Amino acid sequence: MSTGKIAIVLGATLGLAAAPDAAQAQRASENAVASSGDAFGTQVGTESTGIYNENDTRGLSPLKAGNARLDGIYFDPVASLSGRVRASYGIRVGIAANDYPFPAPTGIVDSELRTAGNDFVGSVALTRLQYTGYLMEADLTVPIVKDHLSTYFGIGHARTVTGDGAVTPSAAFGFKPVIRPGGGIEISPFYAGTLLYKIHSKPFFLTSDAIIPPQPRQGNYLGQDWAQGRSWQTNAGITVRAPLTGRLALRAGLFRSAIERYRNYSEFFVFSDASSTVRHRLVSDPRLDLYSWSGEAQLAWKLGGNPQLEHRLIGGFRGRSRYTESGGSDFRDFGLMDLYGTDPEPEPTFTYGPVNQGRVRQQAWLLGYQAKMPKLGHLNLGLQRARYRATFRDARSGSITSSADDAWLYNATVAVHLARGVQAFIGTEKGLEDSGAAPENALNRNEQLPTTRSTQYEGGLRVYFMGRNQLVLSAFQIKRPYFTFDSSGRFTEQGEARYRGVEMSLTGRFDRLTVLAGAVAMKPRVSGPAVAAGLVGHRPAGIPDYYAKLDLQYRTDILGGLTPTATVTATGKRAMGSAPVKALGGKQAMLPAHAALDLGLRHRFKVGDIPASVRLQVQNVFNRTGWKVVNSNTLQPEEYRRMMLNLAADF
DSSP: OOOOHHHHHHHHHHHHSSSOOOOTTTTTTTOHHHHHHSSEEEEEETTTESBBTBBTTTTTTTTTTEEEETTEEEEEOOOOOOTTEEEEEEEEOOGGGGGSSSTTTOOOEEEEEOOOOOOEEEEEEEEEEEEEEEEEEEEEEEEETTTTTTEEEEEEEEEEETTTOEEEEEEEEEEEEEEEETEEEEEEEEEEEEEEEEOOOOOOOEEOOOOOOOOOOOTTOSTTTOOEEEEEEEEEEEEEEEEOOSSSEEEEEEEEEEEEEEEEEEEEEESSSSEEEEEEEEEEOEEEEEEEEEEEEEEEEEOOOTEEEEEEEEEEEEEEEEEEEOOOOOEEEEEEETSSSSSOOOOOOOOOOOEEEEEEEEEEEEEEEEEEEEETTEOOOOOOOOEEEEEEEOTTTOOOOOOOOOEEEEEEEEEEEETTTTEEEEEEEEEEEOBBBBBSSSSTTOOOOEEEEEEEEEEEEEEEOOOOOEEEEEEEEEEEEEEEEOOOEEEEEEEEEEEEEEEEEEEETTTEEEEEEEEEEEEEEEHHHHHHTSSSSSSSOOSSEEEEEEEEEOOOOOOOOOEEEEEEEEEEEEEEEEBBBGGGGGGGGEOEEEEEEEEEEEEEEEEEEEEEEEEEEESTOOOOOOOOEETTTEEEEEEEOEEEEEEEOOO
């Protein structure tokens, strides 16, 4: 990173530290469970809950699929969105997505950006993260011209540690002015930067056939101390909301997301049997840049004046232009080592090759119709004309390959009131979605995978009871191409995957008890020529039979509201690799089901007139061990027992 960029981070940090005491609104009151409208996935600040997240929703990733939104506006991120500008996000699937224009087959991850108003407020939060990690945050909102101009600033410094001993230090800042010239118009630019430095490469454990490796020792970092990555990540943009007339409104945004990856290492530990002897390999990348411009503009026209029918037409345009560099890597084989020891090696001189260049341009014209009939139901229709163009230049050969697609895309959802508090819904969506990037242990490492067509059908019930408590039951089926390793080690399309399942969400507040419960049961299946040839199995790697999560919070009278919390998660068996195993009679190797329990306490209180909160949580209380499937036959250990302590105050 340049000296200038380091100065920007330090300057923003020092400038905010010297600012008068104030608070970003209500950090002390953040509570993901209490804020959740359903159990399909919510993150508020550093807290998250629900059965889904931005990287895993119904067995797929809405983030990788290109279904991210910022305050409801289309956004194509390549860099992680910093908590310095993001206040929360929610996963929108099923009936929860019915109010969103142009929902997507694999769901939407909608991020809410921080904002500022007329109050001069701020907050600080100190968090002891798992193991020896920590997070320090400070936020400030400053009114400049009452009702017309205010701004938000935020800084943070973190040291995250994982159970395998990998450490990632980071420093982040963000700012977001909010301009309200009048007439309901709001214009809000923002910028967020994160410096990741001295990043330990996170070990990957590679296996094959039916070999389930032994668990590594907690905190025993197997990588090289000199293999420390460094990158600078930014997200910037501007959003606009403007009522143009009494019936016509504009919502628009333009964004840029970028990663400057100065150094990057990946370390792999390859098992040939179930012993603790592994082969140690390392990959080092040259400098690689990734960036994307994206944005959207929508005009909504409110129709009619019938109080029994609220409906509107929506027209718009969205697009993106993404640039991805990959390749040029240098490889090292350090030979055999023991899993329970270390393998310090002298730092070699790496020789990098030229880098590949990938470009994607995609846009769509949008036309939608939404209608709400209070006594009847809700209708959501959408039509898109999408255009996709991609090129890839192989740096070694100089050859250029291209791909293109022009598609009509659609969505249609109907929700009907069957009785008081009971709704039925049915819907379908067809989308042109991303497939992410090839994994780090693929021959085409970090290459942008092609955009593909996806289709979903879904339906279910939503029942309100005892006030605003609700139960949602849904069934869904998603079809899209399936990517995994081919016989040469490239990560490519190897068939079609069908993700069929049922899901449940229960949100309830019963006097002092808050309940948030969710579950999904799936039977995903892969088909195609590679399956017929016995090269790929019927189950997508890493997708469990079921996943369930129960969150409980009970407010007591102790100390004026001390609240014990409990979280139980259960994960079903899942395929370790995508290929059938001859020794298992042509079946795929499976990892066993596992469960975990988290216990904690949270309490809100005041120090004088200052609202504050403290939260303590012990995760994986019984220290259950297991493996996460990152990709086919690519594993990382589940996190061990760990403790988190958070203290926040608003000024």
